[in-house]
Amino acid sequence: MNSGLSSLADATSSDAALRRFLHGLPGVDQVGAEQRAAGLGTRSIKTSAKEYAIDLAIRMVDLTTLEGMDTPGKVRALSAKAMRPDPADQTCPHTAAVCVYPDMVGFARETLGSSGVNIAAVATAFPSGRAALDIKLADVQDAVEAGADEIDMVIDRGAFLSGRYLEVFEEIVAVRAACGDAHLKVIFETGELQTYDNVRRVSWLAMMAGAHFIKTSTGKVQPAATLPVTLVMLEAVRDYRDVTGQMVGVKPAGGIRTSKDAIKYLVMVNEVAGPDWLSPDWFRFGASTLLNDLLMQRTKMKTGRYSGPDYFTLD
Amino acid sequence: MAKKVVSTGSTTAKTGSTTVQAGFDYAPAPESRAIVDIKSSYGLFINGEFVDSTGGNSFKTISPSTEEVLAEIAEANDADVDAAVRAARRAYTRVWSKMSGAERGKYLYRIARIIQERAREFAVLESIDNGKPIKESRDVDVPTVAAHFFYYAGWADKLEFSGFGPDPKPLGVAGQIIPWNFPLLMLAWKIAPALACGNTVVLKPAETTPLTALLFAEVCQQADLPPGVVNIVTGAGPTGQAIVSHPDVDKVAFTGSTDVGRAIAKAIAGTEKKVTLELGGKAANIVFEDSPVDQAVEGIVNGIFFNQGHVCCAGSRLLVQESVADEVLERLKRRMATLRVGDPLDKNTDIGAINSAEQLAKIRELSEIGELEGAERWSPPCELPAHGFWFPPTIFTGVTAAHRIAREEIFGPVLSVITFRTPAEAVEKANNTPFGLSAGIWTEKGSRILWMASRLRAGVVWANTFNRFDPTSPFGGYKESGYGREGGRHGLEAYLR
Numbered sequence: 001m002n003s004g005l006s007s008l009a010d011a012t013s014s015d016a017a018l019r020r021f022l023h024g025l026p027g028v029d030q031v032g033a034e035q036r037a038a039g040l041g042t043r044s045i046k047t048s049a050k051e052y053a054i055d056l057a058i059r060m061v062d063l064t065t066l067e068g069m070d071t072p073g074k075v076r077a078l079s080a081k082a083m084r085p086d087p088a089d090q091t092c093p094h095t096a097a098v099c100v101y102p103d104m105v106g107f108a109r110e111t112l113g114s115s116g117v118n119i120a121a122v123a124t125a126f127p128s129g130r131a132a133l134d135i136k137l138a139d140v141q142d143a144v145e146a147g148a149d150e151i152d153m154v155i156d157r158g159a160f161l162s163g164r165y166l167e168v169f170e171e172i173v174a175v176r177a178a179c180g181d182a183h184l185k186v187i188f189e190t191g192e193l194q195t196y197d198n199v200r201r202v203s204w205l206a207m208m209a210g211a212h213f214i215k216t217s218t219g220k221v222q223p224a225a226t227l228p229v230t231l232v233m234l235e236a237v238r239d240y241r242d243v244t245g246q247m248v249g250v251k252p253a254g255g256i257r258t259s260k261d262a263i264k265y266l267v268m269v270n271e272v273a274g275p276d277w278l279s280p281d282w283f284r285f286g287a288s289t290l291l292n293d294l295l296m297q298r299t300k301m302k303t304g305r306y307s308g309p310d311y312f313t314l315d
Numbered sequence: 316m317a318k319k320v321v322s323t324g325s326t327t328a329k330t331g332s333t334t335v336q337a338g339f340d341y342a343p344a345p346e347s348r349a350i351v352d353i354k355s356s357y358g359l360f361i362n363g364e365f366v367d368s369t370g371g372n373s374f375k376t377i378s379p380s381t382e383e384v385l386a387e388i389a390e391a392n393d394a395d396v397d398a399a400v401r402a403a404r405r406a407y408t409r410v411w412s413k414m415s416g417a418e419r420g421k422y423l424y425r426i427a428r429i430i431q432e433r434a435r436e437f438a439v440l441e442s443i444d445n446g447k448p449i450k451e452s453r454d455v456d457v458p459t460v461a462a463h464f465f466y467y468a469g470w471a472d473k474l475e476f477s478g479f480g481p482d483p484k485p486l487g488v489a490g491q492i493i494p495w496n497f498p499l500l501m502l503a504w505k506i507a508p509a510l511a512c513g514n515t516v517v518l519k520p521a522e523t524t525p526l527t528a529l530l531f532a533e534v535c536q537q538a539d540l541p542p543g544v545v546n547i548v549t550g551a552g553p554t555g556q557a558i559v560s561h562p563d564v565d566k567v568a569f570t571g572s573t574d575v576g577r578a579i580a581k582a583i584a585g586t587e588k589k590v591t592l593e594l595g596g597k598a599a600n601i602v603f604e605d606s607p608v609d610q611a612v613e614g615i616v617n618g619i620f621f622n623q624g625h626v627c628c629a630g631s632r633l634l635v636q637e638s639v640a641d642e643v644l645e646r647l648k649r650r651m652a653t654l655r656v657g658d659p660l661d662k663n664t665d666i667g668a669i670n671s672a673e674q675l676a677k678i679r680e681l682s683e684i685g686e687l688e689g690a691e692r693w694s695p696p697c698e699l700p701a702h703g704f705w706f707p708p709t710i711f712t713g714v715t716a717a718h719r720i721a722r723e724e725i726f727g728p729v730l731s732v733i734t735f736r737t738p739a740e741a742v743e744k745a746n747n748t749p750f751g752l753s754a755g756i757w758t759e760k761g762s763r764i765l766w767m768a769s770r771l772r773a774g775v776v777w778a779n780t781f782n783r784f785d786p787t788s789p790f791g792g793y794k795e796s797g798y799g800r801e802g803g804r805h806g807l808e809a810y811l812r
Contacts, residue, residue: 027759029779032610042450044344044662052339235609270339271653278339 224254253286363542406543423468446668485513591799596752600630678727751793
């Protein structure tokens with residue numbers, strides 16, 4: 001393990017060394033990766049397995065609102081929903097977190113208190129990441145001071161695509177330092193990085209820089225999370241643990257709307273990274289509408305009947 | 316590389332989640348059998364009708380996953396085969412050879428559409444009779460069958476543009492003998508091009524897997540195919556011999572073992588019969604150090620464990636570059652541990668049953684020989700069902716070219732791992748086999764793919780993929796893997812003069 005860590009430390013000693021390391025990672029064959037993801041998507045998860053998966057998925061949701069029109073009232077409502085997703089059923093677990101802009105963290109905290117639902121704040125000039133480093137760090141500090149448990153940062157995609165890997169690395173290191181005790185999720189915006197080779201490289205870069213979680217997307221760019229992109233990231237965290245002994249979490253975000261989709265992701269977590277990742281500590285869904293579909297399926301499993309959408313709260 | 320798992324610390328405490336439950340155990344997800352209606356006995360399909368065999372003999376077909384008897388199947392003797400060939404000849408002279416290509420194409424399109432409509436029925440029946448997992452019969456076999464009929468339907472009225480002369484003619488009556496590994500798919504490979512070119516056929520499915528061929532006979536009736544254009548005679552070796560040696564058969568097409576292929580070649584030597592043989596293989600799946608390693612591992616798994624390894628073009632020899640051999644094997648073993656072996660009708664099954672007791676005995680025998688010869692055997696922990704014929708996914712390391720498991724076709728889920736140092740050595744080792752059906756190359760370097768492909772003596776070379784089948788692509792072997800090509804434009808040649 002130590003030899004693995006120290007060789008990784010060498011890899012980040014200079015821009016040239018980091019480039020050599022990232023470009024030395026095995027390539028990803030696009031056709032093969034997509035075929036594998038599609039194959040896992042055909043798993044048929046029924047009855048007891050489906051009940052397990054739905055409850056697990058609810059516990060993994062980062063219930064998200066990231067709109068210009070967000071208000072304290074909206075965030076309070078969302079927080080209440082995160083604590084008690086199904087008011088009619090006390091056995092329904094709470095979500096992992098709510099995910100909001102930094103200026104909304106205080107309002108979320110008022111509602112959530114010490115309920116066990118974490119507060120995640122997007123920061124570093126989300127979603128574009130186009131700002132000076134000190135502004136990004138101030139953004140992070142704001143969120144942490146307001147009580148955020150988790151920081152979802154965006155990387156500088158421009159720097160990554162132009163090959164300035166060390167710059168991206170150092171920015172993540174700086175943000176991680178600014179996080180203090182808060183956990184750091186690093187958003188790649190894979191819809192802009194585009195190739196699976198880039199996804200693999202940026203995954204390693206972020207893990208070496210100290211990310212607790214690696215996250216696909218902001219939700220503001222299409223395509224957002226996809227199964228093959230998440231596959232490549234799950235392979236990366238699996239391989240990173242082999243080398244360093246350390247686990248890093250994965251968060252697909254954006255575009256996951258149905259229980260069926262969520263279950264496909266969980267199958268992939270189970271079979272690619274392994275069962276150790278089947279926990280909200282190591283896997284999250286960044287989503288807003290997914291939760292209600294999970295609740296509808298959960299109610300259907302328990303009662304044998306589908307209820308209309310009006311039987312579930314909007315937020 | 317350390318294997319010890321160290322948590323990054325405080326994350327668990329932070330989310331405050333309760334400890335995780337038992338784990339993600341996939342509940343049984345069986346595909347329903349209700350869609351298939353297996354009769355207690357089946358006759359022979361001759362001249363558009365099901366008839367009893369004149370000899371009155373029959374044999375049983377069983378489900379290899381449960382050993383349950385599925386049906387009694389009529390065994391065709393010489394007289395039955397003769398009746399089938401006469402029906403085929405009559406249909407050829409009176410109807411099929413006179414019909415325009417466009418009209419023949421309509422029948423083929425109709426058959427293709429009916430197969431699509433009845434796809435689930437075919438898939439379930441195939442998995443019951445053959446033992447292959449439903450996800451393969453549903454997602455690979457049956458869709459590819461329909462695709463073959465659609466593809467050759469399109470050729471039926473364009474034969475003069477196929478590159479085999481200005482006015483190519485059919486051969487006449489084709490005798491076709493197919494194996495048990497892809498019962499319906501091999502039927503499609505044989506019947507679709509034969510009919511498109513204007514031939515009529517007498518086809519014998521394998522004795523362990525006749526049911527989907529007999530369901531296909533019903534499809535021929537449903538499509539109003541003129542009687543005698545397709546005849547299906549069931550039986551074992553002697554029935555096949557009767558077809559091969561029948562004087563009025565113009566063409567023999569065979570897919571199966573090299574031994575039987577050799578016997579067929581002898582039997583027809585000196586006759587006017589044309590022949591295509593698609594025989595065994597011992598394909599090299601070659602993994603270079605610059606391969607996309609996760610996809611290469613998938614390709615290795617797909618290459619040897621697809622269809623329980625009952626694949627003539629299976630990648631049964633893994634040639635892995637020595638510099639990455641340990642890493643590739645470690646990843647392969649981890650991946651193999653996730654393979655789910657069991658009920659073929661469960662939608663989550665990756666590896667089904669071995670097709671017959673006989674085949675299982677052969678796989679066991681060769682695996683034991685592998686151990687005796689000093690190779691190291693490994694299988695992931697996996698529980699096998701109590702009834703039926705099962706063999707766990709298995710790899711042998713420490714295999715050298717002198718081992719029998721590196722040379723003989725095992726036709727089961729058994730992989731022999733061999734290392735190499737340079738591309739030239741990989742080519743030498745890959746070609747050092749009496750077979751030459753397929754090969755796989757895994758590298759991110761395009762120029763190396765081309766360099767290798769031009770030197771590999773194999774009919775199909777896959778690059779960064781394996782076991783991909785498409786009706787537009789010709790398929791066939793070098794050396795003891797047979798001669799002639801099936802599929803694509805090339806596949807027409809075997810049925811035209």
